[in-house]
Amino acid sequence: MARTYTAAEVADEATCPEERVHWMTSIGLLTPDENGRFTFGAVLSVKMAIALLATSVPAESIERAAAEGLLKFQRTDEYLPYQPGPLSSRTFAEFQASAGPRARLLPAIFEVLGLPKPDPNAPIHADEEALFERFLEAWAMAPDEDALIRAARLMAAGTRAATGGWMDLQDEQVAEPARERLLRGELEEFPDDVRVGFTKVTRLAPDMFLWLSARYLEQRSVSGIVEGFERYLATRGLAPIPEPPSPPAIVFVDLSGFTRLTRERGDESAVVAATSLQRHADAVATRLGGRLVKLLGDGAMLRLADAAVGVEAAFDLVSTMSSEGAPSPHAGVHSGPVIERDLDVFGQTVNLASRIADVAGPGEVLASEAVVEAAGKVIFGFERIQDARLQGFPDPIPLYRVVRAGP
Known part of the structure; x- marks a missing residue:
């Protein structure tokens, strides 16, 4: 049976005076x-009313809208995939004191997660206490305390991107068309079938996230265990010593004339081009065993396993974007040591790949000498062009244009 709440408990959950709950009940x-x-849906309703009041909508307008049936908070429970359990019997400060020395990091962890810092003198939910106890225990063996902050930041960034993008997409595709018709006066009220559809998509998100994250964890666990076991067997003379990995390749792909495209064809055309770049960059990187590191507005940065694969990724991506009529795609590739931290990549290899992309012409893929020496010429050829002076590098850099080898 679902838990129910007193008006005081609703106010505590919504962090507002109890009078606000009574006022909303009265209207x-x-x-x-x-x-x-x-x-628990009442908590969401109270939070929405508080947000409306914070936008300078007066209470009298909310009362009138409620009286005329223009404002309703119905079925809010259906929008909430997660309903917290009861509040803890102890304050947050008491919980911290019982959870070990690293529990002092919890306020910063809440902040990194994008959540308000807990009030030391107020409780959090008992299930949240249990979750953070597991978090502290799981990372107890990490020698660096900053690992806990980094773990929280990674979880927050991925979750925020997934849920925010998911909600934006469902708003664009499901809710916004009906909302526009409502604002134009074509509808008397928000359609119930749209509300049901919106709710289904909302409630699906956590289940999809849980399922997909489990699949990703499975893939990484298998590959990591196999790699570690292979190295262990090699140290015992039971398997060949693995070849040292080649230095990775960093690829920057940019779209020239992005500002002009926006000016001439409108923002929507620029969004289409950027979205297409993201989709293709992610697909190419995944197909070739690499990953899309980040998007840079009108560009993308990819990390591939080695120089040959990096050249293939850059050439394929520029060719694909050119065939779609994207504004002057071009790319730069460099291979060498990098520093990888929390899914980002740093170092001189990254800087040089970016500068090479800056001097590539429309439809052109340029590569460094390190890439040419490591990649070979089985699939691609390399034409030496004039050395380039690149920002941040004191000496001219030898560059090569990538061309498709063979007939």
């Missing part, structure tokens, strides 16, 4: 059961 925006209790 019909909240409906208690026969015992005067509320479902």
Whole structure:
């Protein structure tokens, strides 16, 4: 049976005065059961009303809209995939004191996760205490305390990107068309079938995230265990010593004339081009065993296993974008040592790949001498062009244009 809440408990969850809950009940925006209790959806309703008041909508306007049936908070429970359990019997400060020395990092971890820092004198939910106890225990063997902050930052960045993008997409595809019709006066109220569809997409997101993250963890676990076991067997003379890995390749692909495209064809055309670059860059990197490191507005940065694969990725991506009529795609490739931290990549190899891309012409892929020496000429050829002086590098850099080898 679903838990219900008193008005005071709703106010605690929504961090507002209890009078706000009573006010919303009096104007019909909240409906208690026969015992005067509320479902957790009331908390979401109160938060939405508080947000409306914060936008300078006066309380009198909310009361009038509620009276005329223009504002309703119905079925809010259906929008909430997660409902927290009861509040802890102890304050957050007491929880910290019991959770070990690294629990002092929890306020910073909350902040990195994008959540308000807990009030030391107020409780958090008991299930949240259990979750953070597991978090502290799971990372207990990490010698560097900063690892906990980094772990939280990684989880926050991935979750925020996935959920934010998911919600933006469902708003664009499901809710916005109906909302526009409502604002134009073509509808009397928000269509129930759209609300149901919106709810289905909202509630699907956590399940999809859990399933897909489990699949990714499985893939990484298998590859990591196999690699470690192979190296261990080699140290015991039971397997060949693995070849040292080749230095990775960094690829920058940019779209020239992005500002002009926006000016001449409008923002929507620029969005289409940037979205296409993201989709193709992610697909090419995944197909070739690399990854899309980041998007840079009108560009993308990829990390590939070695020089040959990096050249293939750059050439394929520039060719694909050119065939779609993208504004002057071009790329730069360099291979060498990098520093990888929290899914980002740093170092001189990255800087040089970026500078090479800057001097590539429309439809052109340029590579460094290190790439040419490591990649070979089985699939691609390399034409020496004039050495280039690149920002941040004191000496001229030898460059090569990548061309498709063979007939």
